[in-house]
Amino acid sequence: MQSKTKLYLTILLPVQVILIKIISFFPEIIERLYSNGIFVYISKILRYVFGWIPFSFGDILYSVLIIMLIRFIILKIFRKKVIWKEVLLDIGATLSIVYASFHILWGMNYYRLPLHEILKIDDQYTEQELIKVTEALITEANALHKKLESNDSLSIKMPYSKEEIFQKTIPAYDQLNDIIPELNYHPKSIKKSILSIPLTYMGFSGYLNPITNEAQINGLILNYKAPTTSCHEEAHQLGFAKENEANFIAALTTMNYTDDYFNYSGTTFALKFCINDLYLRNEEKAICLIEELRPGIRKNYREVNEFWESYENPLEPIFKSTYDSYLKANNQPNGIDTYSYVVALLVNYYKINPLASK
Numbered sequence: 001m002q003s004k005t006k007l008y009l010t011i012l013l014p015v016q017v018i019l020i021k022i023i024s025f026f027p028e029i030i031e032r033l034y035s036n037g038i039f040v041y042i043s044k045i046l047r048y049v050f051g052w053i054p055f056s057f058g059d060i061l062y063s064v065l066i067i068m069l070i071r072f073i074i075l076k077i078f079r080k081k082v083i084w085k086e087v088l089l090d091i092g093a094t095l096s097i098v099y100a101s102f103h104i105l106w107g108m109n110y111y112r113l114p115l116h117e118i119l120k121i122d123d124q125y126t127e128q129e130l131i132k133v134t135e136a137l138i139t140e141a142n143a144l145h146k147k148l149e150s151n152d153s154l155s156i157k158m159p160y161s162k163e164e165i166f167q168k169t170i171p172a173y174d175q176l177n178d179i180i181p182e183l184n185y186h187p188k189s190i191k192k193s194i195l196s197i198p199l200t201y202m203g204f205s206g207y208l209n210p211i212t213n214e215a216q217i218n219g220l221i222l223n224y225k226a227p228t229t230s231c232h233e234e235a236h237q238l239g240f241a242k243e244n245e246a247n248f249i250a251a252l253t254t255m256n257y258t259d260d261y262f263n264y265s266g267t268t269f270a271l272k273f274c275i276n277d278l279y280l281r282n283e284e285k286a287i288c289l290i291e292e293l294r295p296g297i298r299k300n301y302r303e304v305n306e307f308w309e310s311y312e313n314p315l316e317p318i319f320k321s322t323y324d325s326y327l328k329a330n331n332q333p334n335g336i337d338t339y340s341y342v343v344a345l346l347v348n349y350y351k352i353n354p355l356a357s358k
Helices: 003-023 027-050 057-077 084-105 107-111 127-148 162-174 196-202 226-237 243-256 260-281 283-290 295-309 316-329 335-352
Strands: 190-192 206-209 214-217
Touching: 003 084, 003 107, 027 084, 027 107, 027 214, 057 084, 057 206, 057 214, 084 107, 127 260, 127 283, 127 295, 127 335, 162 190, 162 226, 162 243, 190 226, 206 226, 214 226, 226 243, 226 260, 243 260, 243 335, 260 283, 260 295, 260 335
Parallel strands: 190 214
Antiparallel strands: 206 214
């Protein structure tokens, strides 16, 4: 790459940042023209291009980029005489290309309309409303657990492999079309990550590669969690960039699918968000409600906690802090804490569409 080209690209970086900031003030336009327009075609094309590959092309791409970064540091910075002008232009030009690619291929979805506006539901709720939905979810979770396991003390074991779970998410999303018609998940592009071990030590269940639009699932996570994790990453693929919204869609997808194991995974997933939120508001009431859960459900929760605790390490908080900063930089001011917004979506959705125990 010529020095002039690098200079122009570097100058273009702050211009892009300012332009994205201005565009972010017009979520209705982004919703109509990008999220439900250009992005629909971009995402489908990328899933057709990379979805058929049996391994994660995005993981390989990231691995190559990391190697190139290490090579760049060794050759350009760890040398006797550093040519800082050249180094800064290389960094600036690269960041400019990455920034543009990220926003064109996926990142503009961070600035679309909030999901509660798309669904035409409220985003505020009272403690009593939260308690009512939590109690309904407990009733549903207990009924599903009893249906799947007669022994109330045993946890539920998912009888499907991760590949089978990935396949089942397609009809699961089809069944959600009556609720959110835009969610047409064809073709699929979801795979176990080649980088599952480092992902686990970083504390992540999965991620979306915004460049290839591949949904990457941590191959080590418990299969009990795989339905909601898969549907979460697929929600990202379909243009719902914010974590809280992807969590809500994952819960809705798995709870509405005609599969009891998916229903159980989704119901207990949604329930955990509600109980955690209630615990912050009314600790005594939350503890009372937790006691109403069948012991096997509580055992499922413990198994997930024990899995992550077994991989705890000193670097995990650094990765979580970095991700928190990433979220704050992408229209989620409260960072990781914005995950609690999923409760607002759940409570207000189920105010209108009450749960009917199976």
